Amino acid sequence: MPERVSANGSLEELGRRSVAASRLVALASTSQKNLALSRAAELLLERQGDVLAANRADVARAESAGAGATVIDRLRLGEARLESMCDGLRTVASLPDPVGEVVEGYVRPNGLRVERLRVPLGVVGIIYENRPNVTADAAALCLKAGNSALLRGSSGAIQSNKAVAAALRDGAVSAGLPGDAVLLVEDTRHETAEQFVQLRGTIDCLIPRGGKALIDMILERATVPFVLDGDGNCHVYVDVAADLDMAERIIVNAKTQRPSVCNAMESLVVHSAVAGSFLPRIAARLHSAGVALVGDDRARSLAPEIGVATADDFAREYLDLKASVAVVDDLDGAIDHITCYGSGHSEAIVTADLLAAERFVREVDAAAVLVNASTRFVDGGELGLGAEVGISTQKLHARGPMGLRALTSVKYVVHGQGQVRQ
Amino acid sequence: MPERVSANGSLEELGRRSVAASRLVALASTSQKNLALSRAAELLLERQGDVLAANRADVARAESAGAGATVIDRLRLGEARLESMCDGLRTVASLPDPVGEVVEGYVRPNGLRVERLRVPLGVVGIIYENRPNVTADAAALCLKAGNSALLRGSSGAIQSNKAVAAALRDGAVSAGLPGDAVLLVEDTRHETAEQFVQLRGTIDCLIPRGGKALIDMILERATVPFVLDGDGNCHVYVDVAADLDMAERIIVNAKTQRPSVCNAMESLVVHSAVAGSFLPRIAARLHSAGVALVGDDRARSLAPEIGVATADDFAREYLDLKASVAVVDDLDGAIDHITCYGSGHSEAIVTADLLAAERFVREVDAAAVLVNASTRFVDGGELGLGAEVGISTQKLHARGPMGLRALTSVKYVVHGQGQVRQ
Numbered sequence: 001m002p003e004r005v006s007a008n009g010s011l012e013e014l015g016r017r018s019v020a021a022s023r024l025v026a027l028a029s030t031s032q033k034n035l036a037l038s039r040a041a042e043l044l045l046e047r048q049g050d051v052l053a054a055n056r057a058d059v060a061r062a063e064s065a066g067a068g069a070t071v072i073d074r075l076r077l078g079e080a081r082l083e084s085m086c087d088g089l090r091t092v093a094s095l096p097d098p099v100g101e102v103v104e105g106y107v108r109p110n111g112l113r114v115e116r117l118r119v120p121l122g123v124v125g126i127i128y129e130n131r132p133n134v135t136a137d138a139a140a141l142c143l144k145a146g147n148s149a150l151l152r153g154s155s156g157a158i159q160s161n162k163a164v165a166a167a168l169r170d171g172a173v174s175a176g177l178p179g180d181a182v183l184l185v186e187d188t189r190h191e192t193a194e195q196f197v198q199l200r201g202t203i204d205c206l207i208p209r210g211g212k213a214l215i216d217m218i219l220e221r222a223t224v225p226f227v228l229d230g231d232g233n234c235h236v237y238v239d240v241a242a243d244l245d246m247a248e249r250i251i252v253n254a255k256t257q258r259p260s261v262c263n264a265m266e267s268l269v270v271h272s273a274v275a276g277s278f279l280p281r282i283a284a285r286l287h288s289a290g291v292a293l294v295g296d297d298r299a300r301s302l303a304p305e306i307g308v309a310t311a312d313d314f315a316r317e318y319l320d321l322k323a324s325v326a327v328v329d330d331l332d333g334a335i336d337h338i339t340c341y342g343s344g345h346s347e348a349i350v351t352a353d354l355l356a357a358e359r360f361v362r363e364v365d366a367a368a369v370l371v372n373a374s375t376r377f378v379d380g381g382e383l384g385l386g387a388e389v390g391i392s393t394q395k396l397h398a399r400g401p402m403g404l405r406a407l408t409s410v411k412y413v414v415h416g417q418g419q420v421r422q
Numbered sequence: 423m424p425e426r427v428s429a430n431g432s433l434e435e436l437g438r439r440s441v442a443a444s445r446l447v448a449l450a451s452t453s454q455k456n457l458a459l460s461r462a463a464e465l466l467l468e469r470q471g472d473v474l475a476a477n478r479a480d481v482a483r484a485e486s487a488g489a490g491a492t493v494i495d496r497l498r499l500g501e502a503r504l505e506s507m508c509d510g511l512r513t514v515a516s517l518p519d520p521v522g523e524v525v526e527g528y529v530r531p532n533g534l535r536v537e538r539l540r541v542p543l544g545v546v547g548i549i550y551e552n553r554p555n556v557t558a559d560a561a562a563l564c565l566k567a568g569n570s571a572l573l574r575g576s577s578g579a580i581q582s583n584k585a586v587a588a589a590l591r592d593g594a595v596s597a598g599l600p601g602d603a604v605l606l607v608e609d610t611r612h613e614t615a616e617q618f619v620q621l622r623g624t625i626d627c628l629i630p631r632g633g634k635a636l637i638d639m640i641l642e643r644a645t646v647p648f649v650l651d652g653d654g655n656c657h658v659y660v661d662v663a664a665d666l667d668m669a670e671r672i673i674v675n676a677k678t679q680r681p682s683v684c685n686a687m688e689s690l691v692v693h694s695a696v697a698g699s700f701l702p703r704i705a706a707r708l709h710s711a712g713v714a715l716v717g718d719d720r721a722r723s724l725a726p727e728i729g730v731a732t733a734d735d736f737a738r739e740y741l742d743l744k745a746s747v748a749v750v751d752d753l754d755g756a757i758d759h760i761t762c763y764g765s766g767h768s769e770a771i772v773t774a775d776l777l778a779a780e781r782f783v784r785e786v787d788a789a790a791v792l793v794n795a796s797t798r799f800v801d802g803g804e805l806g807l808g809a810e811v812g813i814s815t816q817k818l819h820a821r822g823p824m825g826l827r828a829l830t831s832v833k834y835v836v837h838g839q840g841q842v843r844q
Contacts, residue, residue: 023761027784106806112795114805121817122787200641204817219622223641225818246840253842339445361835362449365544373534373838382843383536383834384528395543395626395831396647397819409817412805413783416795418668420675421804 008186011195014150015202018123021180022148026120030097032175033144037093040171041086044136047167048082054159055132062130062156075130075157085136085164088387092140095386098404099146113415118408120146122204125224126389127152127196129210132160138209139168139182141389145407148181150203152196155188162186197222205397205407207389227402230393231317232262232345234375237334237360239351240271244278246372247350251282253374254348256289260319262391263346263378267314267324269334272298275327279303286323295325302327314341331356335363342366344393346378367393367400430608433617436572437624440545443602444570448542452519454597455566459515462593463508466558469589470504476581477554484552484578497552497579507558507586510809514562517808520826521568535837540830542568544626547646549574549618551632554582560631561590561604563811567829570603572625574618577610584608619644627829629811649824652815653739654684654767656797659756659782661773662693666700668794669772673704675796676770678711682741684813685768685800689736689746691756694720697749701725708745717747724749736763753778757785764788766815768800789815789822 008014025033044051055077062072077085101118108114124147126138135151142149153161161184169179185192197206197218206226208214218226236254238247254265270279275298283293283303294309306325313324314337328334338347348370349360357371368378378401380388385403392398398406430436447455466473477499484494499507523540530536546569548560557573564571575583583606591601607618619628619640628648630636640648658676660669676687692701697720705715705725716731728747735746736759750756760769770792771782779793790800800823802810807825814820820828 023785026787108804108806112799112804117783119787219645225816227818243840249840249842257843357837361539363445365448365541366833368834368836370836371838372840373836374842376843377534377836377838377841378834382530382534383836384530394647396649399831400834409821411788412790412800412822414790414792414795414799414805415779416793416799418665418671418794419799420671420796421679421798 011185011187011192011199014183014185015123015199017180018148018150018183019202021178021183022120022122024178025143025148025181026099026122026146028146028177032177033097033146034093036143036172036175036177036181037089037140039174040140040168041089043167043170044082044086044089044164047163048079051082051160051163051167052077052079054163057159058157067156071130071156075132075160077132077160081133085133088133088137089140092144092387095144095404097144098408103410110419111417112419115413116410117413118405119411121407121409123148123150123202124407125150125152125196125199125203125206127193127206127208127210127214129154129214130156131209132157132164134209135161135164135184136168137387138207138389139165141387141404141407143168143172143181145404147407148183150183150185152185152193153188158186158188193217194221197224197226200224209390227390227392227398227406228394229390230345231343232264232391232393233266233315233317233341233343234263234346234348235267235269235338235342236265236348236350236375237269237338238271238274238278239331239334239349239353239356240273241353241356242274242350243352244274247278248282248285250348250350250372250374252285252289254376255286255291255323256321257374257376259321262317263375264319265323265375266316266318267326267341269326269328269337270299271334272327272329275299275302279325279327283325289321291321291323293323293325296327298327299325317343331359335360338364345391346370346375348373348375367391433607433609433614433621436605436607437545437621439602440570440572440605441624443600443605444542444544446600447565447570447603448544448568450568450599454599455519455568456515458565458594458597458599458603459511459562461596462558462562462590463511465589465592466504466508466511466586469585470501473504473582473585473589474499474501476585479581480579489578493552493578497554497582499554499582503555507555510555510559511562514566514809517566517826519566520830525832532841533839534841537835538832539835540827541833543829543831545570545572545624546829547572547574547618547621547625547628549615549628549630549632549636551576551636552578553631554579554586556631557583557586557606558590559809560629560811561587563809563826563829565590565594565603567826569829570605572605572607574607574615575610580608580610615639616643619646619648622646631812649812649814649820649828650816651812652767653765654686654813654815655688655737655739655763655765656685656768656770657689657691657760657764658687658770658772658797659691659760660693660696660700661753661756661771661775661778662695663775663778664696664772665774666696669700670704670707672770672772672794672796674707674711676798677708677713677745678743679796679798681743684739685797686741687745687797688738688740689748689763691748691750691759692721693756694749694751697721697724701747701749705747712743714744715747716744718749720749721747739765753781757782760786767813768792768797770795770797789813
């Protein structure tokens with residue numbers, strides 16, 4: 001029976017163990033990795049009592065520290081959430097293995113055979129806040145992509161994280177992989193987080209899962225390479241040639257179906273030629289769905305439900321039943337508004353005009369651009385990636401929903417027959 | 423007649439101009455971009471007298487400041503180098519345009535059509551040392567990939583850089599593109615370099631072209647995303663199953679054909695079973711080619727030309743007619759040695775043993791792994807990329823020689839018919 005609790009040591013020592021494990025995980029077969037994940041799911045269910053007890057201890061501590069309802073909700077596990085965590089592990093096991101994919105291959109005039117091969121990154125560092133499900137989700141994706149996961153969760157979820165990480169470690173061991181393929185840093189002091197993001201030479205890729213304070217700390221301190229999962233100030237633009245019924249369905253869905261997530265609509269932009277007929281209707285509809293609206297003068301003159309917006313409001317990611325509204329004269333105005341206030345996440349146009357759609361797709365600079373569809377589709381599952389480790393709003397390495405491929409690199413392999421350079 | 427000299431202002435102002443230009447360059451047609459590059463080549467030749475005079479002024483300043491021969495050589499332009507700079511511009515014009523490539527496309531079960539489209543990065547910042555050819559090479563690649571180039575060269579090459587950048591700006595203007603597509607920061611103070619790497623929100627990708635001091639400054643200070651072009655401590659491993667004549671040709675080529683570049687061999691690793699016959703021969707051959715060798719005890723016992731190596735010597739990038747030599751017991755020993763001392767650039771094996779080659783390819787973690795070929799082939803031109811902006815030794819975004827694609831990002835484009843999320 002392998003140890004349940006990851007022994008812990010200095011950050012440097014944990015880093016060395018993670019690197020050593022990564023060398024073995026990189027060479028593991030797909031079957032081995034899948035077995036590790038399905039065994040981890042079984043172990044989590046077998047140990048359900050212990051895992052939930054550990055989580056209750058974290059929740060009790062948070063409650064007695066006066067944490068808010070949102071924090072408690074993110075932290076709390078129950079049977080249903082544990083089951084869904086296990087489903088997540090099995091889903092990742094069922095996804096195609098990205099490692100070994102030949103991304104490109106060709107022969108040079110001198111006979112050299114060149115291939116670009118998809119390979120693991122090595123050690124993926126995940127730094128995250130009080131969400132124990134990230135421990136399982138992120139570790140599973142790292143492992144499936146042939147990496148070891150070096151996890152640094154927060155103090156508030158430490159007991160839950162230890163219990164979940166132990167199941168993943170034991171799953172790895174039972175599949176013949178090193179337990180250190182999943183390694184939780186149990187030292188949750190703030191200074192350890194800063195040291196964590198400076199483990200250059202150990203962490204090949206850092207993925208933060210958290211809010212602005214965490215991102216700012218990383219921009220300030222990190223020396224390891226990272227991929228940022230940034231804000232989503234997502235717009236829906238209703239063009240003059242929009243089907244207004246479709247626009248209403250898309251807007252209501254994008255704003256209200258799950259307002260707390262990054263791909264929810266935060267800003268509505270309406271062409272002035274349809275604003276007179278459309279804005280009163282959509283404002284009333286959103287108002288009745290509990291959405292508070294603020295807008296510019298033209299928008300407010302058309303719908304009494306719309307309050308006064310400041311420039312800050314147009315740039316805000318509300319993550320709530322709130323939205324800003326702007327009226328623009330034409331497509332150029334819409335693109336300018338989005339360029340000025342958008343966060344480069346997901347931007348949608350509703351239109352039946354092919355040229356307007358083409359210009360919007362070409363000229364709006366964002367991770368995802370949608371034509372006649374809800375911004376809520378910008379998600380790893382919805383776009384067919386199977387699972388996601390986050391949604392990148394940066395332009396390097398990965399952009400948009402990040403699935404298994406975002407957790408890999410590529411290596412040139414050159415086969416010769418003795419060629420030398422002239 | 424457009425202005426020859428780029429007007430200059432504060433870094434923030436230059437950044438804003440570069441961003442504004444990037445929006446237009448991103449939408450430029452391939453023909454426009456190609457015209458801009460071929461016009462720039464024509465202008466450089468038309469202005470040859472002025473460009474070379476500007477360069478002579480830089481060289482004179484460097485000489486009176488007592489700069490070494492290498493620095494002067496890198497700085498100096500002549501008719502041949504200017505011609506080769508122009509050839510480079512025409513080569514980039516002849517390459518396929520990466521922008522607009524559909525990287526992937528599929529339809530989801532709900533009818534959403536998803537495409538991943540290759541798009542420009544936006545503003546690419548290049549920070550570099552005294553090599554005026556980088557001004558033309560890097561700017562051309564940025565422009566062809568639909569980006570604006572924000573260039574920060576060093577004070578030592580400022581007159582040359584201004585003259586070269588002016589030709590590129592004027593070439594852009596004569597093709598109907600903004601001159602600011604190529605913008606040289608003329609303020610060459612050290613503190614400006616630090617501000618440059620902190621232009622977050624302006625520079626979408628920073629590519630440094632320089633030595634360790636520059637890289638360290640970037641790791642310490644940069645807040646913009648960057649791609650590092652790191653050291654190359656490249657190994658050639660001679661396996662027990664190597665064709666020793668082939669091994670000799672490859673080693674001599676990899677070490678001596680151009681010792682000053684990052685893909686030259688710096689370390690030789692030999693299987694003990696062939697070391698007795700091979701090491702005396704290759705050591706004599708390298709010695710006669712002027713190569714100074716240092717090695718471990720086993721290597722030294724076999725060849726009198728080999729001096730004593732310290733552990734530091736095995737990790738060193740000599741960039742000179744020097745190399746380290748190690749004898750290992752088997753393939754595992756070779757892989758361990760490379761894992762311990764390599765810099766993740768280019769690693770070669772010489773062997774006729776298929777299984778040894780497969781293990782080497784799989785287990786050596788480097789940007790490029792070569793079987794029976796010289797490490798000198800790890801170069802954008804040799805691998806068919808047409809031109810390169812550097813060789814990345816990092817694992818995120820781009821790894822190995824970076825061509826035009828490394829200067830692009832990818833955008834999700836989702837076409838629906840009114841779909842909303844359930």
